[in-house]
Amino acid sequence: MARLNTHFWNWIAKKYARDPIADQNTYQKKLEMTRKYMSPDMQIAEIGCGTGTTAIAHAPYVKHIHASDVSKNMLAIAEENTQAQGINNITFTRSMVEDLNHGKNSLDMVMAHSILHLLKDKETTIKNIYSMLKPGGTFVSSTVCIANQWAPKIFLPIGNFLGLLPFVDFLSPEELVTSITDAGFEIAEQFHPNKDRAIFIVARKPL
C-alpha cells in the first residue's frame, strides 16, 4: 500500500458516523441522480467509501459493490452497519485509491464521493477509473470545491504541514470538469449544491 497518514481518518471515523448528513435534500437528490444510471446486474465500485453510508443506500439497486477506503476504523463501522442492515452484496477492502486495480473494462460504475479533493494526483486516479470502467460505464463523483475560500486556504495547509490534517486540493468546479473530460469522459449531468462550493458530476465513458 502506498503511504498515507491515516491517523486523521481513523481518529474522526466515529464522529463521522455519528454526525447527521448536513443537507439531506441534496444527499437524496444525488442518490436519485445516481440511481438513474444503475441496474440490478451491475458491478460497481466506490472509492474512499468512509463509513459505507452511500454504498449501503445503493446496495439494493445493483448486483455488487466493491467499496474501499484506507481507514481501518471507517471500514470497521461500514462492515458493522452493513451487517446490521442485512446487506450481503458489498465487499469492503482496505486500499488506497492510488493502489486500486479492478482490471480493465470490468466495472459498470465507479463512485467517488468527497475524495477527489483529497488526492495529490487526481488526474492519474481519474484515468485509472476510466480504464477500469466498461465502455458506456458511469463515473459519479461529488467533490468539495473551495478554490475561492481564503480561510481554509490558510489553515488547512498549516494543519497538513503539522501532520494533523489531510492534504486538501483547492479545486474549482471548472478544474475538476476539465480533469474528467481530459481523461476521455463525457459529462452527462452536473449539479452545483452549496453555492459552487461542491460539484456533483455524472460522467460516461463513451461506447
Ligand SMILES: C[S@@+](CC[C@H](N)C(=O)[O-])C[C@H]1O[C@@H](n2cnc3c(N)ncnc32)[C@H](O)[C@@H]1O
Ligand atoms: C471525507 S471522507 C468521505 C467518505 C464517504 N465517501 C462519504 O462521502 O461520506 C474521505 C474518505 O476517504 C478516505 N481516504 C482519504 N484519502 C484516501 C486515499 N488516498 N485512498 C483511499 N481512501 C482515502 C478517508 O479514510 C475517508 O474515509
